[in-house]
Amino acid sequence: MIKLYGVPASRAFRTLWMLQELGLQYENVPTNFATGGTRTAEFLKLNPNGHIPVLVDGETVLWESLAINLHLARTYGAGTMWPASAADEGRAFQWSFWVVTEVEPSLLVVLMHRRVLPETQRDAATLAAHEAKLAGPFGVLEGALRGRPYLLGETFSVADLNVASVLTWATLSGLDLGKWPQVAGWWQRCAARPAYAKARG
Numbered sequence: 001m002i003k004l005y006g007v008p009a010s011r012a013f014r015t016l017w018m019l020q021e022l023g024l025q026y027e028n029v030p031t032n033f034a035t036g037g038t039r040t041a042e043f044l045k046l047n048p049n050g051h052i053p054v055l056v057d058g059e060t061v062l063w064e065s066l067a068i069n070l071h072l073a074r075t076y077g078a079g080t081m082w083p084a085s086a087a088d089e090g091r092a093f094q095w096s097f098w099v100v101t102e103v104e105p106s107l108l109v110v111l112m113h114r115r116v117l118p119e120t121q122r123d124a125a126t127l128a129a130h131e132a133k134l135a136g137p138f139g140v141l142e143g144a145l146r147g148r149p150y151l152l153g154e155t156f157s158v159a160d161l162n163v164a165s166v167l168t169w170a171t172l173s174g175l176d177l178g179k180w181p182q183v184a185g186w187w188q189r190c191a192a193r194p195a196y197a198k199a200r201g
């Protein structure tokens with residue numbers, strides 16, 4: 001059986017969502033970085049970086065949440081989560097790399113300075129700078145979604161799940177997506193999926 005090491009309140013949520021979308025049987029092995037679970041000798045054999053999530057699928061051991069999702073979609077999601085054409089496969093990789101390079105770094109800073117850090121450690125200037133920095137990539141996403149419900153066209157795919165799973169931090173931080181109506185509508189469609197709710201527990 002597939003094993004996923006991690007907890008929902010982490011990047012492991014991204015893979016839990018994918019597993020639910022694919023309807024796969026799996027075991028979620030609770031592993032929490034906050035309690036030292038990612039620093040045990042046993043865990044470091046799976047991921048020497050000491051981060052979650054980690055997927056064990058037979059003889060295959062993978063880390064990095066979006067890479068895991070691409071593997072799962074390609075292996076188990078033909079006709080559903082995995083694109084049908086080589087061009088769209090490339091776009092699925094494109095959007096997955098894009099969201100972790102162009103969006104995730106600033107979005108994490110916004111989350112920290114809006115919600116996570118104690119009030120005394122939050123910095124208004126840092127928050128404002130990273131909120132402003134997100135306007136560019138959110139504008140790119142807005143343009144890509146104009147005239148289509150999902151990133152690759154009419155059907156929800158791994159491209160949408162990977163991008164939307166990173167954008168959960170936007171809603172957790174209370175960031176207003178209303179400035180980008182296409183993004184806001186797309187996000188609502190993604191978050192309304194039953195698998196999303198199941199993954200959140």
